[in-house]
Amino acid sequence: MILCCGEALIDMIPNPTATGQEAFVPYAGGAVFNTAISLGRLGRKVNLLSGVSTDLFGVQLQEFLAQSHVGDSYLIRSGRPTTLAFVKLENGHAKYAFYDENTAGRMIEAEALPELGPEVTALFFGGISLACEPCADTYATLLAREGASRAVMMDPNIRQGFAPDEARYRDRLMTMLAQADMVKVSDEDLAWIIPDVEGLEAQAKALQAQGPSVVLVTRGAEGALGLLADGQVVSVAAERAEVVDTVGAGDTFNAGVMARLDELGLLTKEALRTLTPEALEQALAYGAKVAAITVARAGANPPWAHEL
Template sequence: MILCCGEALIDMIPRETVEGGTGFVPHAGGAVFNTAVALGRLGARVGLVSGISTDSFGDILMTELVASNVSTSALIRAKRPSTMAFVHLSSGQATYSFYDENTAGRMIQPADLVSVEPKVKALFFGGISLAVEPCADTYAELLEREGAGRAVMVDPNIRPGFIANEKTYRARLARMFAKADIVKVSDEDLEWLVPEGDTLDARAMQLTEQGPALVLVTRGGEGADGYLASGHKLIVAAEKAEVVDTVGAGDTFNAGVLAKLAELGMLTKAKVRELSVEDAAAALAYGAKVAGVTVSRAGANPPWASELA
């Protein structure tokens, strides 16, 4: 099983009203939530660790998880509000305004976590949950406690405007990257994380030096690159698609990579550390294929495995 660890929230997606103005429609979302849902739809065994409200928005999240075959046994339900992310679209590209004070997701503590079952062979961490306390420290502690014998992937999905203390945030990410086997970033994330470096390649290789065996860099419509610690570089083109919006595209890419590695029998700490160029390339290509479906429809709506046949 793959255990995804991080936020589940409500994306408020803009839609034209019957009067001709713009309204917002609630959709289940959140970077880590989206990855878990995509994994479930792709047929992977997956669960989610997150704080979810007992309010009506939390019920929306729970319904989507169950419908997408995601285990909810590790979730923490709380009588706090749900996190909201109002989505702003410009030429299909999404930016976000977050409302996260005192929410069910943000306020989880280490004592709230259930024990990770032995059947969990891989952990995925990411999203805004790694940027705000106390949940960020809770997830970092979970990685510290449970990551040594499991394959670990981290996608920080950086939102600079959401970071209250940059020094603390950078230090936390550095500790998590040191324990990660796979780190995925967008090209914009990479420039923020590694401001020094003449090229994207140079910046990405600096990340491999922090500990991960594989660094993935997504570049929107230009595709994605992979960098093995051995020095090999992989390039995969983006799937051709009529782009509706990019909400959840990177999260779905993550799911595709993890699902393919699991299918190949390579999603263990030891095997990821010995990943061949061919298997890494197959994982990137599948991630791009899955993401190509997501961008072709509104919101974070990952495909089912049957849609990829």
């Protein structure tokens, strides 16, 4: 089972009304939540570890998990409010304003972390949950405690300026990246993580030298590439799509990659260290296909397996 560890929140997305004005509509979301939902819809065994409120938005999140076949036995429930992310769409691309103070997701402490059962074979970390404390330190503690015996994928999904203390954020993130087996970054993420190296492949190699066996880099309409442990580079083109918006695109790409590797029996530490170019190409192409369907409809609404 894949355990996705990180934020579950409500995306407030503008929709036109009958009067022509826009109103915000609440959609279940969050980077890690989206990845979990996508994995469930793609038929993989998946659970979510997150701080989730008992308020009406928290109930909405839990209902959406159930509808997408995502387990909730690792949720940490509290009466704190749900994080809200107000979305502004510019030419289909999303910009966010987060309301995250004192929320159920942000305020989880390491003492509240559950013990993980042997059914958990892979861990996924990412999103804004790695930027703000105390939850960022809590997820770092979980990775240090449980990552050595399970495959670990990370998508840092850098949001510059979101972390209150950027230096502390960078130090924690680099420590976590060093413990990951596979890391997915955008080209912009990579430039922020490795600022002193020029060139995409050179930056990816510098990141790989920090610890990950596999580094994946997404480049929007230019597709994605993957750097294997032996230095080989694999690239795939982006799938053509009529873009409605890009909300959840990277999150569902992550799910597609993990789903295909899991299906092939390759989502393990040992397998990722010896992954072949052919297997990685399959995973990247599947991730691109899943993401293309997501961007063709509003919000983070990943496809079901039968749609592929």
